[in-house]
Amino acid sequence: xxxxxxxxxxxxxxxxxxxxxxxxxxxxxxxxxxxxxxxxxxxxxxxxxxxxxxxxxxxxxxxxxxxxxxxxxxxxxxxxxxxxxxxxxxxxxxxxxxxxxxxxxxxxxxxxxxxxxxxxxxxxxxxxxxxxxxxxxxxxxxxxxxxxxxxxxxxxxxxxxxxxxxxxxxxxxxxxxxxxxxxxxxxxxxxxxxxxxxxxxxxxxxxxxxxxxxxxxxxxxxxxxxxxxxxxxxxxxxxxxxxxxxxxxxxxxxxxxxxxxxxxxxxxxxxxxxxxxxx
Ligand code: AMP
Numbered sequence: 001x002x003x004x005x006x007x008x009x010x011x012x013x014x015x016x017x018x019x020x021x022x023x024x025x026x027x028x029x030x031x032x033x034x035x036x037x038x039x040x041x042x043x044x045x046x047x048x049x050x051x052x053x054x055x056x057x058x059x060x061x062x063x064x065x066x067x068x069x070x071x072x073x074x075x076x077x078x079x080x081x082x083x084x085x086x087x088x089x090x091x092x093x094x095x096x097x098x099x100x101x102x103x104x105x106x107x108x109x110x111x112x113x114x115x116x117x118x119x120x121x122x123x124x125x126x127x128x129x130x131x132x133x134x135x136x137x138x139x140x141x142x143x144x145x146x147x148x149x150x151x152x153x154x155x156x157x158x159x160x161x162x163x164x165x166x167x168x169x170x171x172x173x174x175x176x177x178x179x180x181x182x183x184x185x186x187x188x189x190x191x192x193x194x195x196x197x198x199x200x201x202x203x204x205x206x207x208x209x210x211x212x213x214x215x216x217x218x219x220x221x222x223x224x225x226x227x228x229x230x231x232x233x234x235x236x237x238x239x240x241x242x243x244x245x246x247x248x249x250x251x252x253x254x255x256x257x258x259x260x261x262x263x264x265x266x267x268x269x270x271x272x273x274x275x276x277x278x279x
Pocket of ligand 1: 027
């Protein structure tokens with residue numbers, strides 16, 4: 001497995017790999033089973049797999065956790081090696097954002113919904129870095145997790161709109177045995193907080209069941225039931241619960257079976273967690 005730190009070497013590696021197809025798994029490191037599932041999917045889809053590990057500063061707002069974001073490179077490298085990854089691309093900030101960069105990729109509408117409400121510059125950073133990674137690695141396919149559903153939907157839209165020749169693959173959410181969605185940020189939780197954290201998934205499963213029992217239920221009523229469930233079981237402070245169309249991310253009055261995303265974000269102490277379900 002090669003460790004590639006600069007753009008020129010990454011391009012040279014990609015050229016040497018032709019005509020083989022390359023699958024890319026973009027990550028910010030601190031790899032867990034969720035990331036590993038993406039890597040396994042990429043391996044099934046492409047003979048060569050590149051994992052990028054880069055904590056992208058432009059998707060963090062000034063008050064967010066960029067400086068504290070977990071960095072576990074040696075462990076990440078070992079896990080990639082075990083899974084048969086062909087190359088890790090791990091550039092630094094000077095390589096990715098040299099002085100003078102003026103260009104942003106902005107996906108309108110989709111970037112201001114849900115997460116965009118409390119993180120207004122987040123998706124501009126995500127769309128820009130993923131475009132750059134696609135331009136450097138030139139993958140045939142790329143795997144993203146449904147854990148970050150809005151991110152996947154927005155990037156899929158971007159690839160479509162910009163005619164980028166990359167097949168976008170979504171991977172289902174990998175969870176801890178008690179249902180908490182795996183996240184690099186779970187390490188921030190104290191023992192007590194960690195114990196309460198599965199309340200988020202329980203509310204999503206409750207919503208799924210309610211929709212089965214009462215398909216015509218009003219979104220507002222459904223949200224209220226989810227809120228009650230979370231607040232009665234935990235100390236989460238809810239940022240949002242959203243019931244939206246799976247393509248447009250626009251709010252729905254009623255669940256549209258097969259085309260609805262129920263997404264939420266909530267604070268547990270200093271940690272902000274997100275989760276979602278498609279119904
Ligand atoms: P991150 O390192 O947080 O930027 O995540 C890199 C990729 O892994 C993104 O496509 C995430 O959606 C995906 N991912 C993170 N956690 C999970 C999970 N629990 N299940 C599936 N995919 C995940």
